[in-house]
Amino acid sequence: MKLVCLSNNPSKPCFILYFKGVTFMLDCGLDLSQILNFLPLSLVSGSKANNLKDFLPTKEKYGAEGEDLINELKECNGQTFVNGVLEFSPPETRIIDLSTVDAILISNSSCMLALPYITEYTGFKGLIYCTDPTLQIGRQYMKELVTYVERVPRNKACNLWKKDEIMKNLPSPLCDAINPLTWRKCYTSQDVDSCLSKVQVVGFNEKKNIFGALSTLCCSSGYSLGSCNWVIQSDYEKICYVSGSSTLTTHPKPIDQAPLKYSDLLILSSITQTPLTNPDSMIGEVCVNAAVTIKNGGNVLIPCYPSGVTYDLFECLSGHLDSCGLSTVPMYFISPVSDSTLAYSNIFGEWLSSSKQSKVYLPEPPFPHAELVSLGRLRHYKNIHDIQSDFKCPCIVFTGHPSLRLGDVIHFIELWGKSSTNTIIFTEPDYPYLEALAPFQPLQMRIFYCPIDTSLSFPQVNKLIKDLKPQHLLVHESHITPPTSVIQRPELVITSEPPPLTYKQGEVITLPVKRKFECIELDPSLAASLEPMELKPGSAISMVNASLVVKDNKYVLKCLPFEYGKRKIPGEKRKSFIFGNLNTKTFIDSLNKQGINDIKLEESEDGSIIHLPNDDTLIRVEQGSTHIMCGGDEDVRIKIRDTLLQCLQKL
């Protein structure tokens, strides 16, 4: 049993698990953090990003070939950016043959963005399982990404800077890029459709049989709509995969811990990226900062994903604005998929928290954003061009992409960045906000970093582990030491007994789960032919002569073919099996009957010693063995042996 970690980012996991002959891919996250090395895809040609000065390479440093870097790199405030088509870093798949992957299990919509790279550009021909909301919202995430990229076509691929001899001399952070040669262009809309058409949806607690060898079951993880954790089970082993999970009370269905208990191995990924902040207080901070900005006549820009925490932000922010008497302030949600994500959120009633579910039965929309939309307080647009005359300031704009490298957010930063009355509030923890803002500097607008990460925090993880009681735990290597910024906080690590095993990208881990048993079925006709003997109440044994048939990873004992069953080899003696404990009293009586007298019995801690002085024989009866030490008279020995066999049960 082995596990391979393909992702470098523990929040965008991708694993390969080999278990009982089945190869699973667990999640398929796409790490987008490297797009911060690229210049933003600005909608306007005359934007600041398009007018940056060229990177001036020196011949001594980069060689003759390096002179062409001027076409690839641009400089802004001392930082260098790639001025080419955006590239993403899919999971490291070179170390495995993807055509051997039998199934992909997806936990939530933010852990599936690399799926088209796997399904469309490799020999993958397995199954993909995820919940319906994960599929639909994942589709929206992919479509948004594709639309943002396709909307601003940039065809120039930049590969020169990736050459080792050039890259090592480039300024940071380009020189630190990991395997840039493996970076890929964004997939297409067709890829998305083709990829997602292969997905099979499952419900919570619905068991799926994987080639008869294993069964999988997904249970709610409480992180986002339809998010789940996976339980992969054989008859005697249980492996749990806990991905993005949350014990907080937000909109999704709460985490279901029961199926995850008492596993042989618990694989843990996607825990909080912001261990020092509390999501509740961060939401409060967002609300307060937004209200202060609005009261001062400024506009608020919130770079966000089209789903997830964004729903909670709509709810909390509108409530807080009401509290502060700012209920007339409009909120704009601009995303190519804004209408569909808002619509989907309201139709997945059974995947929501109980309070929201109960609204569905009233019937009322589960999320308040439905009412906000009907009141005109929340207005959603597919893109910035759709906003006509009804754009009112001051306002709050939710738009993507949180990396600030693509999407309508770029336009708003350029529009509002010059005024200190405006504010940008970062809520997504996936990107370092200062790096994200780097190509836009200098900025006058106020900047607040309020990362809202509802994933499990370290104390929550440690509590969860105590509750789940796994035999072995597997975590990312970065989670067993405190974050570098707060070394003096020893509580910010995952602890367990025994100490957790760790994984990192590219590492193949042999899992400490040994398979000892396998379940075998008895064919009914074979079962009917058996004559079991009762050993003790409830337990019986029988001798079986049958053939083992293995098909679809199922083991079945069937009757031997007729000719084998009836065929008798001449001279062959039917072998019998003795079992049971020797009753010494019965044995002595039987010996007496055989004419052996003067028997002395001595009981000891280990068993009994029967002494036959007349025959110069000593019989030692112990648990599981009987020794007959005979003086040399073979007849006596045989008589004793036969008497002994008579006193034991025989099969």
Added chain:
Amino acid sequence: MAASTNRNKGSNFELTFTILKRVVRTLMDGKMPPDDTIMHNFIDCLKRNGFSPEDVIKTELDSFANSVVNGYNQYDPSIVSFAINIQGWLVEDPAFYCTFSQNVTEAFSRVCRDTKSGNMCETVILTSLFDCFIPLSKHKGGMKWIVHEGMVLAGLKLLNSCPSIFLEKTIIDFICCVVEQLGCTSVECIPIFENIQSDLDTLVKQKTTRPFAAASLKLLEKLCINKPALQTNLLTSHSCTINSLFTLLFQPYNKNSEAVVRIIGDVFKQWSQNIDHIETNIMESFISQTENTLSDLVTGGNIEQAQKLAACCLNIKPDSKLYIKCCQLHQEPVYWMFGVNKDLNLLSEVVVRSIMKDRSRCISIISQALDSNVLPVTVVIKILRCTLIPGEHIDGTLTSYVLNNTKIQRKCLEYLIKANNTTITDKDGICIKEEHTAPVCQVLLDLYKNDESYSMISSLCGELMIKHLPYIIYDDNMSQDLSDIIQHHLSAVKWEHRDNTVELVGKIVHTYKDNFNMVEWLMKCRLPNLIWFSLKDNESYVRASAVASLFMITQCSQLFDNLKDATSLTEDDVLMEIINMVKTDTEAFARRSAMKFLFEFFKSKSATSERQSLDIIPWVVVECIALALKDFDWEVKIAGLKFVLAIFTNLILDQSLGKDSADLHMVESCNLDRNLTYITNILCYQNFYDILIGTLDDCDNTVCEKSLHVFTEIQSVLNTLIHGFKKSTLYVDESCCSKLSKEKDEPSSYKKMKYCNCPSRDDNARRMNTSLENSDRQLYASNGSNDNTDQYYCDKVKDKDSSNSNDDVNKCSCYNEKRMCNNRRETYVSDTLKKIAHIDLTVYKKRLNHDEDTVTKLLSISDDILSYTTTLCDGKEKISDCY
């Protein structure tokens, strides 16, 4: 006097006797209402009724009480208790005492005998009995009888094993009364002190203590507190008692030691106030004993107890040895904990280390030290800082104890507030000196910044910050920080933070409205604008505070102008917002605050107005007052009535007329005309008069009282006016009409308010026209026309159109109609004024002063008592039917 008054009540009083007899007989039959509150009300009512001894005999109350007390074991304890209470009443008044004391004491004999022998242990009866002894002991004969019966000793005996706190309190009160009457040195009081001493000896030996103080300590405390004579006696003649008290301090801290500390503390307090009442050598011995106890407690590691004792000794002279030791006791543990570099010689390191192991002990010691006000300001700042960020050179365990500790933060802030208010510098470190200001301000800002802090902390923080605001705004960084924090808090998620901050801004404006720099800073922070936003807050408390703060802003012309500029609003808009709040806000708290705003706003406006005239109050405000008078909330009504009262009294009498009617002739008739017109028009405005008079019958007594006051004043004003300027009153409309031509060109500053269907403020004549229109409308309605405003105006428009299109004949007809209308209006106004002037307020006064007269109330209670008992229920007439 009272009795004779009652006699005049005739048949009602006779009926009372009859009914009371029936009550007495019912109770004699052993029938008692299940709820004894009614019986207490009954006794209270009897006491207030002004019965004479003869009346009591007539009602057979005395014989009832005597026979019940005599045969107490045959009755329910509650009936006996009631009977004893009756007897207590019968011996309270000297006149009653002469008549009834003999019978009362005779009746008590058996109960007292049984009490002494322990045969009577019914708590209810005993409580009533000792309660009854208190008035009895105030008579010389009564006291003699009590002493003779040995009831003091019986009380002390009961006190030692008292089963009820009510009985315990009653006995303590009784014994204190006895000591007060007889003097603490009297022979009769010796057993009291002996008993206390023996009880204290027992307490000293006890290993476990009860969760409340021992009765003997409570008695001693009550005897000693604020009684220098008794304290002197205690110190001079009862040294053993003093020793026992000090010994009790070595027991684990409990309610007993709390009582002891209070007693010792009071001795020091009295001594510091009246230094001669105890001989010096005796006091010196007491001080020395205190010092020794403190030393012993410290040696034993009981720092908390020592601090408690030390805290109560801080009243003595600051230069004394004991005072210095007490100060050290509070300071040294804190210096140890927070690494303050001072000479430390009182505590050993072992003691300090043992304290540091226990979180609650550490917090308790720091809190007591802060309460004592002997820590230097710098140390307090350090402690406060440690509650916010882990301090350097401070033990990690202590850091975890104090970090974010609200109790310590509160104590520090209270200390700093106290220190800030202190100007005396003789006690070193107590007052905030100039060099402390910067660190104090910085730590306050850091504390105030915390969103998670309790509202109480941020409130205290704000209070202290106001004092240091000039310093804070002088520093650019701190000024910007404070501005950001205030803005942040004004939009905080917790409404308590928003409310506190809005209040804080109001206080800042109020305190510094004349400080140019501060006003500039407030404007730079856009605080007036942000307060305006808070008017729309979802939480009513915040809205109410915002209204109050907005009023403060209106009182500073610079800030008000800034608000108007920033929001593009006019003064009318601001007023309309507040008026709308009175009209539409769902929460009474906000409406109340809005009404207060309007009242204060116009009060201040009239004070600064050059015109000295009432007509600065626009009609929309009058309409708003009318709404307030109809509000569901009594406090909003009161606010409305206050406004009405101000209009009719303060504004007219204080500014226009003067309080004495003789001064009327000194006032310009023009101004009087104007005001008179105004108030008559207010009263006649729509149904204002009806609403106002409705408040006299309000369901809330406070509103009725206020309304009565208002009407009394209005009548007084009207009578003065009618008698002094009868002509003006009668021809009020003509006087206004005559001014029409003069005043119609005056600029209107209330154009917007006109849209609210109201006349302008300055244009008196135009207002009068509107008033006439209203009057017309009422008349229009009374003539059977549809009372629909639209219809009314529709007709008016038609009239107007016809007058435009038709000839002069029509104009003439219209003019005649207007004349007729004016005449009708004149009659209406005149009638209303007459009505007000002739309201008989005595009925309302009577109802308020004597909601029910005592006889009626007594009868009512008697009815209740009888209806509870079964004898009267079947087929018999109810007493209420009799009267």
